[in-house]
Amino acid sequence: MEVEVSLRKRFRGFSLELDASWSGPALFLGPNGSGKSTALRCMAGLYKCNGWVKIGGRPASEREFLYVPPAPRVPPTLTVEEYLNHVSEVLDVDVKPILGVDGFLKKRGSELSSGMAARVVLAAALSSGKALLLDEPLLYLETSARLELVRALRGRLFVAATHDPSLFIPLEPAVVQISEGRAAAVGSWASLKALVLRRCGGELCVGEEEPKAVAGYVA
Amino acid sequence: MLRNIVLSTLRRDVYTKPVAALLAVGWAASVALASLGSTFAAVVTAINMLSLISSLVAMVGSAIFTAGDREGLLEVYLSGGGRPRYAAARLVANAVVSALLALAVSAPYVAVRQIAAPLAAALLASVPSSIVGTVLGLAYSNRAALAAVVVWAALALLYDVVVAFLSLILPLGDVAILAIQLANFLKLPSILATTAVDPYLLTLGPLGDFITAHWGLGLAQAAVGSVYAAWLIALVLFYTDTARRMDL
Numbered sequence: 001m002e003v004e005v006s007l008r009k010r011f012r013g014f015s016l017e018l019d020a021s022w023s024g025p026a027l028f029l030g031p032n033g034s035g036k037s038t039a040l041r042c043m044a045g046l047y048k049c050n051g052w053v054k055i056g057g058r059p060a061s062e063r064e065f066l067y068v069p070p071a072p073r074v075p076p077t078l079t080v081e082e083y084l085n086h087v088s089e090v091l092d093v094d095v096k097p098i099l100g101v102d103g104f105l106k107k108r109g110s111e112l113s114s115g116m117a118a119r120v121v122l123a124a125a126l127s128s129g130k131a132l133l134l135d136e137p138l139l140y141l142e143t144s145a146r147l148e149l150v151r152a153l154r155g156r157l158f159v160a161a162t163h164d165p166s167l168f169i170p171l172e173p174a175v176v177q178i179s180e181g182r183a184a185a186v187g188s189w190a191s192l193k194a195l196v197l198r199r200c201g202g203e204l205c206v207g208e209e210e211p212k213a214v215a216g217y218v219a
Numbered sequence: 220m221l222r223n224i225v226l227s228t229l230r231r232d233v234y235t236k237p238v239a240a241l242l243a244v245g246w247a248a249s250v251a252l253a254s255l256g257s258t259f260a261a262v263v264t265a266i267n268m269l270s271l272i273s274s275l276v277a278m279v280g281s282a283i284f285t286a287g288d289r290e291g292l293l294e295v296y297l298s299g300g301g302r303p304r305y306a307a308a309r310l311v312a313n314a315v316v317s318a319l320l321a322l323a324v325s326a327p328y329v330a331v332r333q334i335a336a337p338l339a340a341a342l343l344a345s346v347p348s349s350i351v352g353t354v355l356g357l358a359y360s361n362r363a364a365l366a367a368v369v370v371w372a373a374l375a376l377l378y379d380v381v382v383a384f385l386s387l388i389l390p391l392g393d394v395a396i397l398a399i400q401l402a403n404f405l406k407l408p409s410i411l412a413t414t415a416v417d418p419y420l421l422t423l424g425p426l427g428d429f430i431t432a433h434w435g436l437g438l439a440q441a442a443v444g445s446v447y448a449a450w451l452i453a454l455v456l457f458y459t460d461t462a463r464r465m466d467l
Binding site: 041044045046047048061062063065066067068069072073074075076077078082083086087089090091092109117121124128130 | 220223227230231232234235287289290291292293294295296297298299300301302463464465466467
């Protein structure tokens with residue numbers, strides 16, 4: 001599924017001017033403050049931005065996406081079960097108890113750890129048929145939940161902004177490198193695979209002048 | 220979506236500490252007002268007080284309800300219905316829940332005294348206040364309740380102090396005083412309800428004399444009602460524009 005975005009958003013001291021197209025799932029990569037989250041929030045309709053988003057050549061509205069923030073929260077006074085039921089009714093879907101959320105259905109939002117809240121919100125998102133906009137989806141998850149999340153994303157249309165792309169390689173995502181609000185490069189998952197095999201001192205390097213730089217990350 | 224948001228607001232927010240505390244204060248005031256009796260002055264006092272309390276509950280509550288959507292539900296609502304439907308549903312839901320809270324605040328008074336005018340004032344005051352609270356909830360995420368308290372205090376309390384001060388230093392005539400009262404949407408419900416129990420508008424002082432002498436009671440009720448309706452329309456338009464343009 002071809003995805004095209006042309007997004008404009010201006011803040012004080014920062015301007016997003018993102019033009020990119022890719023096919024299937026994608027990763028937004030880039031340093032802190034480069035505009036990855038802003039782009040996702042524009043696509044989700046949380047920010048009012050100029051421009052457009054197209055899926056399969058036709059304009060897409062915010063109703064075709066579901067955004068998951070980097071620090072997902074469950075309303076503190078609702079139980080997980082009440083929250084999931086509410087999401088089911090609003091999105092008209094049957095939320096599946098994946099990512100282990102069935103183990104704490106009776107807990108209230110105020111009783112959840114950050115990781116548990118992330119699992120609840122991600123479980124609700126994964127149950128919807130929407131294209132997912134995942135902002136640092138791995139941030140609070142334990143290893144097993146990370147792997148389950150990646151398995152659940154197989155065959156789904158999603159865009160993930162992340163600093164840890166290695167787990168997504170089996171999903172063969174496109175890679176959009178965002179730098180200072182602009183798409184500096186659009187690469188393939190194969191490029192990313194080469195990149196992850198050769199990390200720079202255990203971390204992924206950005207912006208170094210190396211001949212095999214892929215989407216801003218040095219291979 | 221409207222039904223879902225109303226139910227979610229009732230389950231999620233009404234029992235939170237700030238809203239519960241406001242309700243408790245409202246009930247205490249409602250019982251105290253009922254204990255004043257059914258005399259003319261006591262009823263007018265009840266109209267003014269319940270109108271003020273209901274507007275506070277509605278404004279702060281609506282700000283909390285709207286800002287609270289950011290805790291795991293806003294993204295779902297946008298995805299489920301899009302921004303225009305969410306904005307409309309949130310506005311109506313806040314108005315409905317605020318009216319229910321105004322009803323709850325007034326219930327002890329009505330149960331004891333069985334006089335409807337204070338309840339009517341409370342309900343009328345809750346609607347525009349809930350619209351303003353909803354705008355504040357969109358504009359502020361962490362300090363929405365504080366912003367609502369500040370705006371309410373400015374409109375409900377500071378406004379009268381400023382008008383009183385101005386009337387000391389400026390020769391404000393009856394028309395100017397009337398215009399100043401009508402220019403504040405929080406004043407209109409109590410004026411309207413007062414006309415129901417005070418046909419000669421004695422409790423409004425010189426302003427009441429002016430209205431009854433120039434307009435008569437029927438025309439005064441129609442005029443104040445029209446201004447109230449115009450305020451509602453203006454606030455809804457302002458909210459619609461804000462919800463359309465603002466980053467959430």
